[in-house]
Amino acid sequence: MKNDNMKNFETPENDDEEMTVTLDLDDGSKVTCAVVTILTVENKDYIVLLPLEEDGENHDGIVWFYGYSENENDPNEEPKLTYIADDDEYEKVADAFDEYLDDAEFDELIDAE
Numbered sequence: 001m002k003n004d005n006m007k008n009f010e011t012p013e014n015d016d017e018e019m020t021v022t023l024d025l026d027d028g029s030k031v032t033c034a035v036v037t038i039l040t041v042e043n044k045d046y047i048v049l050l051p052l053e054e055d056g057e058n059h060d061g062i063v064w065f066y067g068y069s070e071n072e073n074d075p076n077e078e079p080k081l082t083y084i085a086d087d088d089e090y091e092k093v094a095d096a097f098d099e100y101l102d103d104a105e106f107d108e109l110i111d112a113e
Helices: 085-113
Strands: 006-010 022-026 030-041 045-053 064-069 080-082
Touching: 030 085, 045 085, 064 085
Parallel strands: none
Antiparallel strands: 006 022, 022 030, 030 045, 045 064, 064 080
């Protein structure tokens, strides 16, 4: 799903809420996504988004990866998302996300003890 247009990031009002971003898709539709994390792979930043259905949930567990960049000179400017067209680059980001999930599960096990 190609998309490099971003509507806006919505900052949560309290710690229990997720940060979300609304994407304008190429077909003219919009989708709200929860921001899962931002990963750095080979000195480039990537954002992991969890698309949400109208009920605010994700029922299939599919996540989307995009290149992510902020304008260091203007912190008020919306971050930019870019489509990852290269299969090798996409696989590196997917592998990094798998490692992130493994680390998160390990941390949950440690915190539970």
